[in-house]
Amino acid sequence: MGSDSDKKMLSFEEASKHNKTKDCWLIMEGKVYDVTPFMDDHPGGDEVLLSATGKDATNDFEDVGHSDSAREMLDKYYIGNIDMATVPKKRAYVAPQQAAYNPDKTPEFVIKILQFLVPLLILGLAFAVRHFTKEK
Template identity: 40%
Template sequence: MPTLTKLYTIQEASQHNSKDDCWVVIDGKVYDVSSYLDEHPGGDDVFFDVRGKDAIEEFEDAGHSKSARELMEKFCIGELDTTPIPELEITSKKEGYSKKVADLTKQYWAVPVAIVGISVVVGFLYLRKK
């Protein structure tokens, strides 16, 4: 039976940033390194410096050994959720109002045209009587 992998967002992982609760993201995987902070040869500061992002570049730059890479697998708790977040369309109230007025004027163009037409006819009739 396949193991289900828990997905975490980068925002979720970055909220775990204390000495008692520290997560780090490396190459799309989320690691809970809380119990390892005191043992890490580079100190615990390196974990706090990379919160809120995938720290693969910093991890590779440090030149970790094969045994370090094997050790980190026991701290893996899930993967980074890379599902794109849908963008919201934001419109102002003013734009919505102008659009409604424009739609109304397109629909009811006959009323102003009729008023102008009647005014012209009445004007000609009045001038003919004089």
């Protein structure tokens, strides 16, 4: 891999445009990473990565306490440096993008809870209907 100086200089505005599932760039410690190929594999889900676009995501990355292997993975996604002169002093609020529902990413515990609760709700409803429709 070439040195940092071999990589291109990117503006904050340019990097911030890449804020979708199929086109996601992150800015961390003055570097820009195209994490698009990692979106489906990120253990925290693609929503976490999308919420870190359009800003310096260094604190987001550090707060999670990523492993050394996660830090090493960044190298393959590195595409350039951010031109610090283009980074706004105060970040404008950007509303989080609503991710489309993906049933393949539904946590297993939610499915197990629903498998348990739905029959109980049906039984409860059947009991209530029977109880309140009995002739007195």
